[in-house]
Amino acid sequence: MSQPEGASRGRALAAAAPLGGWRAVFNRWLILPAAAIGALVIGAVIIAAMGANPLTGYHALISGAFGGSYQLASTAVKAVPLLLVGVGICISFRANVLNIGGEGQLVMGGLASAATALVLPNLPGFVLIPLVLLAGAAGGAIWGAIPGAFKAYRGVNEVLSTIMLNLVAVQLMNYLLAGPMIDRTESFAVVGRIPQTRLLSPNSWLPIIVPGTQLHLGVVIAVLVAVAAWVLLRQTGFGFRIRAVGLSTDAASYAGMAVKRTTMLALTLSGAMCGLAGAMLVFGSISHRMVTDGSLTGFTGSDGYYGIVVALFAGLSPLWTILSAFLFGGLLVGGVSMGIALNVPYSSDLVTTIVGLIVCFVVALDAVRRRSGLPAGAAGPASVRELLTRGWLRRDDARATAVAQAASGQGAAEQPVPGQASPEPAAAADQAGEAQP
Amino acid sequence: MSHFFTAAVLSATIASGIALGAPLLLAALGETVGQRSGVLNLGVDGIMLLAAFGAYLVALRTGSIGWGVLVALAIGVVMGLITAFINVTIGAEQGISGIGIYIAALGLSGLLFERYVGTPTPITNSRGPFVAVHIPLLDRIPYLGTMLFKQNILVYAALLLVPALTYVLHHTTYGMNVHAAGENPAAADSLGVSVTRVRYTAVIFGSTMAGLAGASLLILDGIFQENLTQGAGFIAVALVYFGGWRPAGVALGALLYGLTGSVILTWKTLGIIPLSLSDLAATAPAVIVVLALLFLVGRYRQPAALGKPYRRQ
Numbered sequence: 001m002s003q004p005e006g007a008s009r010g011r012a013l014a015a016a017a018p019l020g021g022w023r024a025v026f027n028r029w030l031i032l033p034a035a036a037i038g039a040l041v042i043g044a045v046i047i048a049a050m051g052a053n054p055l056t057g058y059h060a061l062i063s064g065a066f067g068g069s070y071q072l073a074s075t076a077v078k079a080v081p082l083l084l085v086g087v088g089i090c091i092s093f094r095a096n097v098l099n100i101g102g103e104g105q106l107v108m109g110g111l112a113s114a115a116t117a118l119v120l121p122n123l124p125g126f127v128l129i130p131l132v133l134l135a136g137a138a139g140g141a142i143w144g145a146i147p148g149a150f151k152a153y154r155g156v157n158e159v160l161s162t163i164m165l166n167l168v169a170v171q172l173m174n175y176l177l178a179g180p181m182i183d184r185t186e187s188f189a190v191v192g193r194i195p196q197t198r199l200l201s202p203n204s205w206l207p208i209i210v211p212g213t214q215l216h217l218g219v220v221i222a223v224l225v226a227v228a229a230w231v232l233l234r235q236t237g238f239g240f241r242i243r244a245v246g247l248s249t250d251a252a253s254y255a256g257m258a259v260k261r262t263t264m265l266a267l268t269l270s271g272a273m274c275g276l277a278g279a280m281l282v283f284g285s286i287s288h289r290m291v292t293d294g295s296l297t298g299f300t301g302s303d304g305y306y307g308i309v310v311a312l313f314a315g316l317s318p319l320w321t322i323l324s325a326f327l328f329g330g331l332l333v334g335g336v337s338m339g340i341a342l343n344v345p346y347s348s349d350l351v352t353t354i355v356g357l358i359v360c361f362v363v364a365l366d367a368v369r370r371r372s373g374l375p376a377g378a379a380g381p382a383s384v385r386e387l388l389t390r391g392w393l394r395r396d397d398a399r400a401t402a403v404a405q406a407a408s409g410q411g412a413a414e415q416p417v418p419g420q421a422s423p424e425p426a427a428a429a430d431q432a433g434e435a436q437p
Numbered sequence: 438m439s440h441f442f443t444a445a446v447l448s449a450t451i452a453s454g455i456a457l458g459a460p461l462l463l464a465a466l467g468e469t470v471g472q473r474s475g476v477l478n479l480g481v482d483g484i485m486l487l488a489a490f491g492a493y494l495v496a497l498r499t500g501s502i503g504w505g506v507l508v509a510l511a512i513g514v515v516m517g518l519i520t521a522f523i524n525v526t527i528g529a530e531q532g533i534s535g536i537g538i539y540i541a542a543l544g545l546s547g548l549l550f551e552r553y554v555g556t557p558t559p560i561t562n563s564r565g566p567f568v569a570v571h572i573p574l575l576d577r578i579p580y581l582g583t584m585l586f587k588q589n590i591l592v593y594a595a596l597l598l599v600p601a602l603t604y605v606l607h608h609t610t611y612g613m614n615v616h617a618a619g620e621n622p623a624a625a626d627s628l629g630v631s632v633t634r635v636r637y638t639a640v641i642f643g644s645t646m647a648g649l650a651g652a653s654l655l656i657l658d659g660i661f662q663e664n665l666t667q668g669a670g671f672i673a674v675a676l677v678y679f680g681g682w683r684p685a686g687v688a689l690g691a692l693l694y695g696l697t698g699s700v701i702l703t704w705k706t707l708g709i710i711p712l713s714l715s716d717l718a719a720t721a722p723a724v725i726v727v728l729a730l731l732f733l734v735g736r737y738r739q740p741a742a743l744g745k746p747y748r749r750q
Binding site: 309352 | 479483523528530533534536538540541547548551552664668671672674675713714716717719720723724726730748
């Protein structure tokens with residue numbers, strides 16, 4: 001990777017000067033494992049407090065997640081929606097857009113893809129499968145584009161609008177699955193029909209790629225999507241604009257980038273990834289129907305939130321998200337085995353608790369890392385959004401930082417050097433332009 | 438529709454709208470104070486869940502809702518301390534840490550419920566201040582009495598908190614300190630105001646109100662179930678933005694949300710909305726808040742230091 005040379009780069013790197021010795025090693029490599037271990041220790045305390053043996057539980061968890069080919073396949077299948085949502089989160093968080101609407105986008109993607117399969121059941125599989133996946137992505141994209149446009153063009157806080165749209169999506173799902181999309185072939189039982197679609201066309205089922213397991217084609221697609229997202233963020237002009245906008249909207253706009261359009265597109269693309277994950281949930285399911293129990297998590301299994309954890313755990317890098325999603329998929333799949341081994345009904349809640357604790361530990365330890373890595377006197381972040389994502393940015397963003405700081409003159413403000421003038425804006429614009437293919 | 442526009446139905450609808458809005462109002466007012474001091478707490482929903490469960494368990498075991506409410510307040514204080522430690526002392530990213538606290542509390546409340554209760558049992562709440570407190574004389578005013586003066590005590594608490602907080606935030610030294618910590622913590626610090634102490638107290642107050650909101654929601658439902666709040670805490674956070682960080686504006690938003698919900702419930706009962714469309718109609722409050730955000734946003738500026746940890750340099 002080439003880096004622009006010069007004073008602006010020096011300042012950017014100085015602002016994130018690494019530490020020496022064991023602390024650097026710890027900060028760089030051991031923070032995340034430390035966070036996971038911290039959360040698992042608290043989880044063990046909770047298990048013990050409930051009167052069960054934590055070691056039995058964790059042994060069952062690990063062997064249930066990774067202990068054989070069937071288990072590994074189940075973990076991989078569970079990781080598919082986590083990975084896709086996580087990749088979507090990488091894209092939006094990199095643009096400083098906090099997409100908390102993964103849950104709603106999953107639901108809308110699921111609905112759009114299921115509706116497509118219901119309308120066109122007789123298409124051959126090689127047409128229908130791509131079609132339903134695209135429909136899912138489109139459904140999620142729409143549910144991302146709405147808050148994206150609201151944020152970009154009206155300044156509506158996306159955290160709030162995406163949360164609200166989650167609430168709208170779940171009711172929309174309840175309405176559609178109990179009404180227009182309900183399985184009409186099922187006769188009325190005493191309590192009425194179950195709110196679910198009829199069995200979706202077998203042509204639309206994601207093919208199993210390893211016989212005897214649940215491992216379906218979605219696993220391959222999700223990994224390819226993650227690689228594509230990595231290329232998008234690292235190697236394309238659009239990806240560069242996303243990162244530049246994420247670091248400083250002022251600077252990106254000064255450098256001539258279409259900030260509003262980039263913001264909206266980032267959230268749209270993020271929604272599309274979540275929508276695709278929703279389609280995977282429908283067509284990779286065992287029942288091959290879309291069902292609602294009236295709650296949001298009934299369909300999504302909280303993947304829209306877990307995806308955020310997965311992406312943060314991966315440092316907002318789509319490639320690391322693959323590993324991170326697999327580990328979290330294992331945690332969720334193994335949690336079921338743990339519940340059976342401990343003979344307790346609350347294992348899924350226990351896993352939820354541990355995931356939440358991991359987030360708290362990761363975010364807290366990252367703050368410690370960031371603080372210790374910054375020289376005294378370095379100015380605070382320019383905005384809330386910058387604060388929320390800056391800590392997760394990796395070294396390869398030094399270039400975007402350099403351009404952003406040069407363009408806005410922030411670098412000079414953060415590192416007061418007497419008599420040094422702000423770099424010419426034209427030079428910054430050149431650098432930005434040159435980075436685009 | 439003509440069934441709806443009778444004075445009795447309308448006043449009952451408004452009364453239940455106010456009751457539905459009260460938990461949101463409590464949580465949102467608490468969050469307002471925290472955000473004005475510069476701390477965004479997205480874990481409100483989780484705190485509400487844990488507090489609601491604590492109140493439920495105690496009310497179930499002791500038969501006293503009053504003890505339950507006290508426990509909910511205590512849980513709010515503890516969660517506030519944890520939240521403040523992560524966000525103020527450590528200086529973590531507040532949007533993310535809030536989600537972490539939410540997920541952990543969601544799991545923990547469900548886990549404790551499964552472990553210590555298992556089968557949902559309604560709490561007994563047939564009389565006392567947590568059913569209805571009739572304000573003497575005022576409750577006899579036709580219609581208005583039903584709407585406003587036969588509510589439970591937490592509803593009054595929520596409503597009275599609006600002028601009280603307006604006064605505290607705008608006319609007391611503490612209110613000024615909160616404002617300073619949220620707008621320019623360095624300046625506040627240089628004048629001898631402990632930003633850390635101000636933010637801790639503001640966050641703990643907010644979390645305690647979230648705890649009370651959880652108890653209030655529990656009393657409204659009369660029973661605990663997993664994910665009882667169904668996102669109410671997130672709505673409360675949205676209402677802070679809606680209200681432009683002012684208690685009166687937040688109250689307006691909470692009442693709007695509650696009233697929309699109760700109108701839809703009434704219409705469902707009266708058959709104005711067919712059963713098949715009731716799920717669709719249930720989206721109305723959220724849609725209205727999003728649309729309101731769309732048109733109201735930009736009229737008020739958020740606290741300049743919102744979400745930024747302060748570190749003396």
